Amino acid sequence: MTTRAGFVRAVFLGLALFSIVVPASFSWAQAFSCPAGQIDVMKYFAMDQQKRPNQFMSGSPNPIYTEVYPNQDFATSGYWFWLKSPNADGFDVKAFDPHYVYMRSTELNWTNNSSFKRFAQDLPIAARCITAGKPGPQIKVANTTFKYYQSCSAYKSSNLGTAVNDLGAPVLMKAGGNLGYVWTRVLHYHYDCNSNYQSCSDEEQFFLGNGYGLWQWKHYRNGSLAGSALMNNVKSGVADETLPCRNSYQ
Numbered sequence: 001m002t003t004r005a006g007f008v009r010a011v012f013l014g015l016a017l018f019s020i021v022v023p024a025s026f027s028w029a030q031a032f033s034c035p036a037g038q039i040d041v042m043k044y045f046a047m048d049q050q051k052r053p054n055q056f057m058s059g060s061p062n063p064i065y066t067e068v069y070p071n072q073d074f075a076t077s078g079y080w081f082w083l084k085s086p087n088a089d090g091f092d093v094k095a096f097d098p099h100y101v102y103m104r105s106t107e108l109n110w111t112n113n114s115s116f117k118r119f120a121q122d123l124p125i126a127a128r129c130i131t132a133g134k135p136g137p138q139i140k141v142a143n144t145t146f147k148y149y150q151s152c153s154a155y156k157s158s159n160l161g162t163a164v165n166d167l168g169a170p171v172l173m174k175a176g177g178n179l180g181y182v183w184t185r186v187l188h189y190h191y192d193c194n195s196n197y198q199s200c201s202d203e204e205q206f207f208l209g210n211g212y213g214l215w216q217w218k219h220y221r222n223g224s225l226a227g228s229a230l231m232n233n234v235k236s237g238v239a240d241e242t243l244p245c246r247n248s249y250q
Helices: 004-029
Strands: 038-040 055-060 065-069 078-083 091-096 100-109 112-127 129-131 139-141 146-150 153-158 162-167 171-174 181-193 202-209 213-221 224-236
Touching: 055 065, 055 213, 091 112, 100 146, 112 129, 112 139, 112 162, 112 181
Parallel strands: none
Antiparallel strands: 038 129, 055 224, 065 078, 078 091, 091 100, 100 112, 112 146, 139 162, 146 153, 162 181, 171 181, 181 202, 202 213, 213 224
16 A cells, blocks of 8 residues: 555656656747847747637738647747648748747749758848847848759759848738738848848848738839739638648758
8 A cells, every 4th residue: 555655755756757858858849938128029920829720811822821830839949831822832931949030941833842942051030039119130141052952852052142131120000901900020031132231132021910920922123023922811721731841841
């Protein structure tokens, strides 16, 4: 028969073993918090955990389905998908750690998601923690080397010159659709810049709504609008498929 004291010792020993063994396997999914006075920009980059299991951003010419790994708001490190169709043809993969938010990969052929472009090193686009109500610090990137992949295998390399990234202060914007007004930060991603981080030929603008993620995108080339997308209707639904190539996201 186990005495009460023996039972307590057994429970204590079990808890001690749990505390020693479990955190190593769960460390990747530990909750992250920014210092006092700062906010976690992931609340702008990704649709929040309450919405993303059964909602997506509908629009034209494509929707956005958000999937975050690990699936919480938000872990210390991880990555997420912006899937641009229910069958995951067309996608962006971005990553995050305690220091930055990064670009990782994007589609190459919209009808074949085993083809993609991936940076040789994740490209930082925003500081993870920034002062509440203020813009983020400018980030200059010298190495923009990326590889082309077909059937999940790399076949050539290229680069985008240098890059300069700015994340704006929050502004209450009228997004239209059923999204209405939403607090938004705009990421300005400049690339194909010269060695002095100037004369950038391309700029992509990502309109990032608090709790919703990407709701508008614009691409300017040499100052002229070259492409745009508007995803300002929140609808019920989930993507049917996911990405087939692990090396496109892990």
